[in-house]
Amino acid sequence: MLVWSRSGRIGAWLLFSLLFGVIYVLPVAVIAIASFAGQWNGVLPSHLTFAHYARAVHSSLSAELRVSLITGVMASAVALVVGTWAALALRKIYGASRLVLDIVFFIPSAVPSVSVGLGLLVAFSRPPILLNGTIAMVVVAHFVLTSAFTYGNVSAGLARLGPEFEQMAESLGARPGYRLRHVTLPLITPYLIAAFSLSFALSMGELGATMMVYPPGWRTLPVGIFALADRGDIFESATLTVLLACATLAVLVGLSYIPTRAASRR
Amino acid sequence: MAPGAVIDDVRSAVRAGSSWSSPKLGSGIGFEDVTVSYGKLVVLASLSLTIEPGEIMALIGPSGSAKTTALRAVAGFVRPASGRIRIGERDVTDLPPHARDIGMVVQNYALFPHMRVEDNVAFGLRARREAKEAVKQRVAECLRMVGMSAYTQRYPRELSGGQQQRVAIARALAVRPRVLLLDEPLSALDAQIRHSMLQELARLHEAMPSLTVLYVTHDQTEALTLADRIAIMRDGRLVASGPSQALYREPPTRFAAEFLGRANLLPVTLEAADAGDGLARVRLGEISLLVKARPGLSVGRDCLLCIRPHGIAMRPGGRPSNELTGVVRAMQWQGDLHSVTLETQGVLIRMICAPLRDPPSLGVRFPIHFAAEDATLIPEDA
């Protein structure tokens, strides 16, 4: 306990509440209210309405939500496989080459998303690989931007796992494949789920690279939201932002309910 | 579950002609000049040791003496820089662990936390793709064997330390290993359970006499209780090995003597290497003592006389017996025994005896005795 006096503690709480309220509660609350706002010319909206939501559901924008979800799931799934594979493979490598490879798998997270998009445009608009104008461009962009996070999460999980369970499995006669399927992967399941969740969330909010590479007909929700905001339809874009956030959080909450028998160990 | 019931189960399992006793004959362990190093650091230096089929060999030594390293070399988790490792007739040096046909129990058991007890025990059998029915039978059999039949559906975290230990042993035995490797299996248990588990291990081995066991521990009581033979390690080297009793009675070195239990080590000079009847005569200060002869020591040489505390008594016993007089310097009552420290000829001698009705007070002089056959000579090492 840092502050003993009652007044000091109340002061600290007030400071915290003020900061927390202004910086975190206010923006979310305002977005939420705006998504229901009919007109907002005063301090508070003049009346509330479901009209934005009704329009969002019926317009092409629900298609954009679908695009975002599909892209997010596909990119995160690929990132999960590649990241997990890389993290597993790297355990067998020691010394300086391991450090170098570790950095190699982390670097995509350090490059700005717009540059990733630009790189994809430059690289895949010419032979030997022509992807420009396809859905794959968006998925690839999202994969590149999230792969480092899955790799990092799975690596952290493996580092915590320690060698004893796998060695025990090996001593009992389990070949590498069997061991991976029945011991290693089940034990790091919480980290796999966390990795997928994180990359899915990042993909759902991705804007920079997507703006560079999306083909007609495969517009993700963030791009749609920006188009609306740019036109001045800020209430509608608030509605869609709420929908996007809710969809993302719903998926994350759903993922957190996947039962992991290893979860309650330690 | 009472240990008695367990052993009855074991016996009936054995009588029923079950696979418990299906021996993999010739499955001893052989270290042939095995050296293990981490980078430039040699942690295990040319270990040569043979463990006979059906034998329990205890590997003991202080912390960091490479006991675990030696065991892990047999399991295949560390690769020797040179030398060969044999299990049975097979040279396994180049085999991966999963092909070595071993059972292993480690200090913290490493039970798979995401599997129930029965799945833990079944793991090795399933990994070997054994038939479902056979797996089920074998799992039940092994759990009965260690007295854990009532816990098949539990997860490891729902078991006590001792119960986890039993499951770990059942899991290791389920695959009918050629050799069983135990790395300080009892050190995570408290003293009382440790003692009963020790007896249970002994009974298990009684029921499976063909099972070869390499038992790593730093506790000499465990080693002496369980092992047929003991190998003592120090700083990555094997410094002594032999049948447990012989090693205890006639330790070859000072280190071995001290490591296997309390010992009085008295500086003596050899007076006569052969005084008849396999005895030798040594001088301690001003008196002359009869002790067991040890070949290879020359007259006039300084050596150590090793007498275990309980080899010293207040009355003469065994023949021929030596008598000396000492001054009581310390006195300790330890419940079921008394420990007395006496000074004689300028050295301190510790003796252990049954609780004394009226213990001598400090400073009193009185005579003590020890039989010549309880006193062995150790060449004084640097």
Added chain:
Amino acid sequence: MTSIAAPAIRRTSFNTGWQWVLPPLFFLSVLFFYPLALIVRESLLGHGRSLSLSHYDAVFTSGLFQDALLHTIVIALAASAGCLVLGFVLALVLSFVAFPGARLLARLIDTFIALPTFLVALSFTFIYGSAGILNISLMHLLHVRLPPVDFLYSAWGVILAEVTVYTPFVLRPLLASFSLIEPAQIEIANSLGAGPWRIIRQVILPAAIPALLAGGSLCLLLTTNEFGIVLFISAKGVITLPLLVYDQAVQEFDYTTACVIAAANIGLSLTLYSLYRMIITRFGGFRAGLV
């Protein structure tokens, strides 16, 4: 298991296993490093046939680029500093001033990482925009006709939004390192007569240094790379390198210039990333989550 002599399994467990790294490495090389290399190539080659630094020369001397670079650096530094201060204050109260629900609040702040970054920028339009709550209220209160607060449309708006979004990245490692400080340590300091400020300065701050460095350098990297917030606020004259790349490529279709700027941006980002790596290698343990 047969007990016949050694089968043909040779030394598998001792293999270094290089071959297993190759598939993910190949995948990443094609989809990431190859495009990255082409950016650099394009920036050096342009429409010409030979490699030259002339494009760099042209871009680096242009006022637009210099402005963007300056803005990027100033915004990143200011936002990271803000994150450090805000994160430290929040973590301090969350860890050392007990109140019910502190853990829940910490987790709530953490979920901000999962939300799209532009959410904050958008909501700032409603709060601090020229027709936002704050301005309308002030206009009513002060009886003025023009909105008195217009920081949103300057670099400050971007900075404040980035502080909101990236503070969790400082908060995470800070909470982790504060949880390692023994309460007894603070109680003892207290019993020796040290007041709260003294304890913060002499006990808590030193313990927080690694977390602050790790979190701060990560914030520096992320704010340098931030695109969504800057785009949504689209303050006049506040343009950063990522936004400039986007403008050049998508609005002007000038890929060569875009590639030059992107290469510069990537260079800056990688420098910051190596700073971050150095810090976490030096202090270990305090990875600010995520990267």
